[in-house]
Amino acid sequence: MVVDEKQLEQLGAFEISQKMLALAQKNEKSNVFLNAGRGNPNWINTLARLAFARLMQFGIQESRRTINNGAMAGYVETNGIRERLEAFLDPENNREDQFLEDVLTYVKDELKLDQDAVVAEITNGIVGNNYPVPSRVLKNSEVILNEYLQSTLYGKTKLAKHTELFPTEGGTAAIVYAFHSLAENHLLKPGDKIAINTPIFTPYLQIPELNDYELVEVDLRSREKDNWEIKPSEIEKLSDPSIKALFVVNPTNPTSKAFNHKALLAIEHAVKQNPELMIITDDVYGTFVSDFKTIYSVAPHNTMLVYSFSKLYGATGWRLGLIALNKDNVFDKKISELGSKNKAELHERYEHVVIDPDKMKFIDRMVADSRSVGLYHTSGLSTPQQMMEVLFALTHLVYANGSTDAYIDKSRALVGERYEKLHKSMGAKEDESRTSAKYYSLIDIYRIAERKYGKAFREYLENNFEQVDFLLKLAKKNGVVLMDGVGFGSKPGELRVSEANLPTDDYALIGKQVLELLREYHHDFESQNK
Numbered sequence: 001m002v003v004d005e006k007q008l009e010q011l012g013a014f015e016i017s018q019k020m021l022a023l024a025q026k027n028e029k030s031n032v033f034l035n036a037g038r039g040n041p042n043w044i045n046t047l048a049r050l051a052f053a054r055l056m057q058f059g060i061q062e063s064r065r066t067i068n069n070g071a072m073a074g075y076v077e078t079n080g081i082r083e084r085l086e087a088f089l090d091p092e093n094n095r096e097d098q099f100l101e102d103v104l105t106y107v108k109d110e111l112k113l114d115q116d117a118v119v120a121e122i123t124n125g126i127v128g129n130n131y132p133v134p135s136r137v138l139k140n141s142e143v144i145l146n147e148y149l150q151s152t153l154y155g156k157t158k159l160a161k162h163t164e165l166f167p168t169e170g171g172t173a174a175i176v177y178a179f180h181s182l183a184e185n186h187l188l189k190p191g192d193k194i195a196i197n198t199p200i201f202t203p204y205l206q207i208p209e210l211n212d213y214e215l216v217e218v219d220l221r222s223r224e225k226d227n228w229e230i231k232p233s234e235i236e237k238l239s240d241p242s243i244k245a246l247f248v249v250n251p252t253n254p255t256s257k258a259f260n261h262k263a264l265l266a267i268e269h270a271v272k273q274n275p276e277l278m279i280i281t282d283d284v285y286g287t288f289v290s291d292f293k294t295i296y297s298v299a300p301h302n303t304m305l306v307y308s309f310s311k312l313y314g315a316t317g318w319r320l321g322l323i324a325l326n327k328d329n330v331f332d333k334k335i336s337e338l339g340s341k342n343k344a345e346l347h348e349r350y351e352h353v354v355i356d357p358d359k360m361k362f363i364d365r366m367v368a369d370s371r372s373v374g375l376y377h378t379s380g381l382s383t384p385q386q387m388m389e390v391l392f393a394l395t396h397l398v399y400a401n402g403s404t405d406a407y408i409d410k411s412r413a414l415v416g417e418r419y420e421k422l423h424k425s426m427g428a429k430e431d432e433s434r435t436s437a438k439y440y441s442l443i444d445i446y447r448i449a450e451r452k453y454g455k456a457f458r459e460y461l462e463n464n465f466e467q468v469d470f471l472l473k474l475a476k477k478n479g480v481v482l483m484d485g486v487g488f489g490s491k492p493g494e495l496r497v498s499e500a501n502l503p504t505d506d507y508a509l510i511g512k513q514v515l516e517l518l519r520e521y522h523h524d525f526e527s528q529n530k
């Protein structure tokens with residue numbers, strides 16, 4: 001296959017990676033095909049899934065109490081449902097049943113929730129026999145999910161009781177809904193300045209709505225020479241009130257670095273100077289950093305938080321994400337301060353679905369907008385999906401001891417081990433700072449080239465090849481697929497390796513193949529310079 005490298009560079013990083021797959025599968029060296037391009041984890045959480053299955057069985061048994069006619073059963077009667085669940089569970093023989101018993105104790109003792117109401121909500125939710133009511137999020141589920149975010153992301157700032165949630169079809173839908181409602185509600189207007197931290201998850205750079213805004217790479221750019229740490233001096237630029245919004249991925253994708261303490265202080269300071277700043281923080285990788293603290297905890301009134309269960313619990317197929325927003329937030333404040341023309345237009349937009357549209361909160365507008373307003377009454381994430389989120393959250397809440405959760409520790413250890421194997425095999429420096437999530441690595445081919453073979457060779461690589469050449473040859477010759485960092489707004493020569501999706505031992509092989517290919521380039525370089 002002849003590949004036009006120039007044309008290839010027009011595509012996004014995910015699309016380039018897709019093209020590489022075919023080449024790598026029939027690579028010239030007949031190596032094992034290694035795809036470290038995607039961020040999809042190759043592990044899953046079993047406990048929450050098994051508990052889900054048990055509750056489905058219980059839910060069916062419950063439904064048969066009201067109608068029992070072959071494949072047809074009835075509705076779930078909530079009276080006495082908790083006692084019947086306790087009788088159903090067999091904790092001696094089923095680990096997941098023990099977990100569900102522990103859940104019952106936890107929701108009563110720690111969250112002070114009504115056990116019967118929780119069991120009814122979860123059972124009905126899993127059977128999926130009713131529209132999500134309330135449509136934004138089920139009642140007890142919101143409390144449990146908030147407690148989860150408190151424990152994993154909010155740090156010591158107590159925010160659970162002040163936060164409202166909107167579970168969505170993955171972090172992906174959360175992002176789509178947020179951008180859409182910001183535009184519909186005139187919170188972002190064409191030409192507005194928006195800051196982003198680059199390198200960043202490519203889809204953020206490709207949302208067409210973003211073309212309407214002036215993307216100031218206010219350049220919260222982190223650099224490899226700073227260990228990808230974002231400098232407080234970069235964040236200070238946000239103090240400029242002409243900057244309307246900041247979109248961040250924290251810890252970032254692709255560099256896997258979290259904002260450190262100083263960077264968080266700088267955000268807090270910038271928001272004081274620019275109090276109308278709207279921040280959207282995508283904290284999908286938060287749990288991969290120990291003692292993680294979200295931007296939402298230092299700027300709670302300015303920040304919308306996006307979370308996803310996809311990565312930690314290996315649940316990308318389930319589509320489980322959520323949006324968190326403080327009850328007191330700048331998005332609502334800005335809506336209340338819109339001009340009369342915009343207000344009248346929005347009044348008309350929402351008046352058919354709520355009684356007092358002017359007072360409708362931004363988070364509820366996102367729910368309505370997600371179903372084109374008109375279908376607001378059938379909006380909301382499916383109840384089985386909400387319950388899967390709740391069960392994942394509960395595996396953490398019930399068994400975490402302070403900040404240690406054995407499952408989360410295992411997920412960190414797994415990506416950490418892969419990260420180490422990759423770096424050791426290339427003789428590359430490892431980032432041992434606490435802010436490193438190690439879910440991805442951005443490796444700089446030019447730097448490795450210079451370190452191994454000197455500056456002249458580096459310049460030869462930089463000046464004589466298209467930026468995707470190395471990536472392409474790595475696939476075609478060696479069978480290794482990585483992702484091009486340039487698509488993420490990173491420098492040429494930087495390639496993203498995902499530590500999520502291959503068996504651990506393969507990471508040493510990837511390093512070996514990278515070095516082998518560099519050796520071949522170097523061989524050509526030498527023969528040309530004879």
Ligand SMILES: *Cc1c(COP(=O)(O)O)cnc(C)c1O
Pocket residue numbers: 039169170171172173201249253282284307308309310311316319320321
């Ligand atoms: C994987 C990823 C997502 C997507 O999450 P889903 O819940 O699977 O939709 C969102 N943001 C970032 C930064 C990601 O890496």
